[in-house]
Amino acid sequence: MLLKKNAKLVLEDGSIFYGHSFASDISVSGEVVFSTGMVGYPESLTDPSYKGQILCLTYPLIGNYGIPSNDTDNHGLLKNFESDKIHIQGLVISDYSSDYSHWNAKKSLGEWLKEHNIPGIFDIDTRELTKKLREKGTMLGKIVINDEDVKLYDPNKIDLVKEVSINKPCKYTCKNNNADTKNIILIDCGAKYNIIRCFLKRNVNVIRVPYDYDFFNEKFDGILISNGPGNPKMCKKTIENIKKAIKQEIPVMGICLGNQLLALAAGADTYKLKYGHRSQNQPCLMQGTKRCFITTQNHGFAVKTNSLQEDWEPWFTNINDNTNEGIKHKTKPFMSVQFHPEAAAGPVDTEFLFDEFIEKLK
């Protein structure tokens, strides 16, 4: 009990938070962000959008239900995770449950992180850290264990999408595949598995392609631009492809980074938020209605609403801070959302958007 290994989190502004290590004992650096979701750490940690980031969870009791198995479904996708590895640089929490309890748990969170060589520290005042990030904005930082110092590293300066996308296309065929089955191109900028699952369970085949892949020779009915990490403006090739698709009036749907990429392709602009939205309780109002949806979010950049071109309009707006949460073309089947209709982790209230998009496939 008293043999806890000391560890600390050092922020670029010089502030230091002292805690203890419960996972891999290696020092790392990255961009420090916080998420306020109360459940879903196995999903979040494998979300490629967190690439390059040290994640602070504001819910203090973490690890309670352990980590589930590595079972795969019949498409070869891991059943219980959002990609096949942990993408965060390191994890920062308040209280760690080394003893977990759940029927489908196979190991503890600490064991899992260790397997993936990811450090995790606990006993941190995560609320104080969050307040600091909220006030000063997202900062670079490092987890230092055993006083083995590392240099600060800015993930925003590198092409993160390239690191999380796949190398070559692959196809997922749905269960009731037949001649009429629709096919969508999934531009993988760091796609979460649940996007693929959401199409497959609606009987749509998914052709998952690298973020910079020229897919126009494939046979497909629509395009889904996935979520992913980092600054959208770095994905130049992807933006080019989307422009081309729009010109050809192919139905397009974007999620998260995909919202920003579609906006850029449509001539609008994006910017970096002070500290982003990472949570499972963001209220998004559907434009022109009184319907509001509770959504999962994980993004550091956003679309400038007032930069939208004439043919485009905002689709959803965040009622907390009035930032853009989705755009759509006034007449054509191009639409995107800043939040995650595929959830995982988070509320499933907007999964119906997949149905709406599928209806638009020619």
Add this chain to the structure above:
Amino acid sequence: MKKPKKVLVLGSGSLKIGEAGEFDYSGSQALKCLREHGITTVLVNPNIATNQTSKGMADKIYFLPITTYFVEKVIKKEHPDSIMLAFGGQTALNCGVELHDKGILKKHNIEVLGTQVQVIKDTEDRHLFVKKLEEIDVKVAKSKAVSNIDEGIKVAKEIKFPVMARIAYALGGRGSGIANNEKELKELLAKGFSYSNQILIERFLGGWKEIEYEVVRDKYDNCITVCNMENFDPMGIHTGESIVVAPSQTLTNSEYHKLREIAIRVIRHLGIVGECNIQYAFDPHSEDYRVIEVNARLSRSSALASKATGYPLAFIAAKLALGYSLTEIDNSITKTTKACFEPALDYIVIKIPRWDLEKFRKVSFQIGSEMKSVGEVMAIGRKFEEVLQKALRMLGIGLHGLVCHTLKLDMDIDYELKNPTDKRVLAVAEAIKKNYSIEKIYSLSKIDKWFLYKIKNIIDTENEIKKYKITSIPKELLRLAKQQGFSDFQIARLLFGNKNYESNLLKVRQLRKEQDIVPYTKQIDTLAAEYPAKTNYLYLTYNGSRDDVIFDNKNAVIVLGSGAYRIGSSVEFDWCCVNSVFALKNLNYNTIMINYNPETVSTDYDICDRLYFEEMTFERVLDIYEKENPQGIIISMGGQIPNNLAMRLHNQQAKVLGTSPLNIDNAENRHKFSKLCDKLGIDQPQWAESSTIDSAKEFANRVKYPVLIRPSYVLSGAAMAVAFDDEDLNRYLKKAADVSKEHPVVITKFITGAKEIEIDAVSFNGEISIYAISEHVENAGVHSGDATMVLPPQFTYIETIRKIKEIAKKISSALSITGPFNMQFIAKSNEIKVIECNLRSSRSFPFASKVTKHNFIDIATKSMMGVNEDKKYNTLDLDYVGVKAPQFSFSRLHGADPVLGVEMASTGEVACLGNNIDEAFLKSLLAVGFKIPDKNILLSTGPIKSKAYLLESMKILKSMNFNLYATKGTFDFLKNNGIETKTLHWPSEKKEPSILTYLKEKKIDLVINIPKSFEDEELENDYLIRRRAVDFNIPLLTNPQNTKLFIESISKLKIEDLEIKEWEGYD
């Protein structure tokens, strides 16, 4: 959106088990919301101690019973255009449905705001509910009746094993059982059908997790879940009896959101507008679930969720009922974001129920599917270990946390884990100490292992600390202990053993402060710090490294709240605290409230400038005091819990406002107070302190029996008793367990046949500014909390009143009282004796304030802050009468003997006003559920003295043409006095016509059963009669004076004669 102009709001009446203070909170919020919109409000609620019935809360307040009869009368008088049913618990909901069904709402053109009556019915009627949920393929816990073995097996296969087979119409679950497979079920059914022709088969859900969601929906179909909660105690134990945490701790993302999605789907399908609660049973080994129920109204859980998240559910529900959309309402905590979101918590909350079972004779301590608890506490922190220990301390039952207590737990651990009582969590700790494996504890208790691991952490730390002394304890261990919620007291006990508590705990405090181990103040902001919040809703934790707030207020005053509601201390003290805060605000002080009861209005974050949802231990209050450095602290508003801290805080140089703690001690300490009375020439019943049985006997024989015995050292639940002879005395003293020099008993001469009178007063520098005198209807011997009180007194001699005033003046001056105080007296032929003196507000302060229309707490608070208004108040010569009547919850407490004694047993109270005592008394009895008898009355009028006392009343009954039935003795007595009755046989005679059969068949409308003695183990016969009357919901009178007044009242007044008059109308 058509805005209503005048809205009728129904309250929940008296506090009772299952329906307590939470509805004062929800009703108050609804009224606040309506007022904000400029809507006229009419409130019907006879609970005079509530905040919602305070001046200014509603435009018109009626202290009348919440029954269709009275509500319709109010409707006819007030002509409201709308009604709100969701804010007054089941009482309001039931009344609303009845008003609807009788066509009263339609007739008077009244619209139901929020959830509609048909929707309420869909949730309340089991059959409709199942049908509704099946329409959308949601699984519901349900049972099917079968009448033969083959049918039973077919049904079992449909709903899947294991199944529970229940014999229909069997009392107490007799013959029920669990079958895991076809073979077992066959055996079970074969046995069952031998004595019943119908068996209910249902899915066995025992041991499943119990999960709840609080759901809010607006009329635009926006639907959110504000909070989810997980029961520590799995299915089988009522959620009101369970330890509950928020948010859920053992659910994965997919489980959490699966249940959330179902909740939203169900609530949309049902069409609820406003707030509701959905409960699930959840399989711990898969993602299987069953919906247990939906409550289409504000509930205990919603009050808890409100306080747990900071999301003002009741206020929002009222807004939604008015037709607003969730997106239009601001988040009143952050003030920058909207109400349409789901709070993200960055802390954990625990609720633990508070029971008072020790107060009842013959009651079972087992907890299960029915509610018995009378209150609850809520603790906030950032570790489970921390909140569990905090909450256990808050209960106020002699626990200092999970460990380091001295409760004697003579329990069979295996049995206790399997068959839980109110001490279950302590049994878990005991089991771990006895090296039970977590696996074994789980298999016995079905408490999720995650919770058990956390409990084990506490035991591990306890064992670790024991290895050290104060000089050697490692800093990291001390910090860990504090992070796990150990109090300085617990640590001191582990380091020093059982001695010199106060000085040792201060040594621990000193040490940890030197080592910079101090708690930090954190805000509850609904968004886990994502947005800046202006919230003043705070808690303290050692799991942090910085305060969220700054402490720069030079003009603050702390008010200590009332803590957990329990028998003897409930909403009336919350009213006092809230009114004290209001008074301070008017004097331009910054107000700080400390309280930990989620059912209260005082813990609404908009009542005070800062709310610490925290323990009221000496340690924690001092922590807050040191941080805030206030002008002073008010300890006299929240009842005995804060009052007990007076001296200890004073000794640490904290400024206690009002009467000096030294004088509080002079009143609390029996020896000192007795000396003072002698000096002032004030009479009091003879008393002595005994540390041996012999000396107790000697005293009792000297002053002559009966005597009242009060152990000074009482473990959770007092054990006061009256002894009539040596034998009684022996028995009680043995029961009181620990009579010794250290723990003497106080024995007082018990005076019978005397009147009891109380004075509630406020003084300024020793001089009384205002007072109110009330008399009890019942003779002395009935606990003042159970007595029917009359204000102003109607039967007390003027001379007695004058004497009481004189005594109060003397005491006030001698103790230099500044602030509230209460004294109780017994009077027998103008001889007055003091029996109690409390230098704090009392249970009857709201009653006194509202009947006299002078706010005693306002005056008291001003006095304590040095403001003396020097006004004259008339509290005696009123043109109307107020009567306060107790509410008992015996029907909830299986087996408990419904009889009054020196121990308080009521869980709540009402008070009504009338033009004379008969009217006020009758209204208040009707308000606690009494009914005026139709025709049949059962008489058993007790010992000869009370038989004679009630003879005139019996004659009145006879003249009113009631059918009178009597037990043998009463029959004979009445016959000899010329009153004919029919005799019924005692239960033990097993002969017809018997009393029990008559009760069961509801052939009796009123039972009058006067017990033979106060405290003796009652004859089984009498007990059975009283108990059955309660079980069959037949009005019961057990006190002679009360009976007499009741009979006089009904002989003079019919229900139509009771005037429908609002509070302000009495002047």
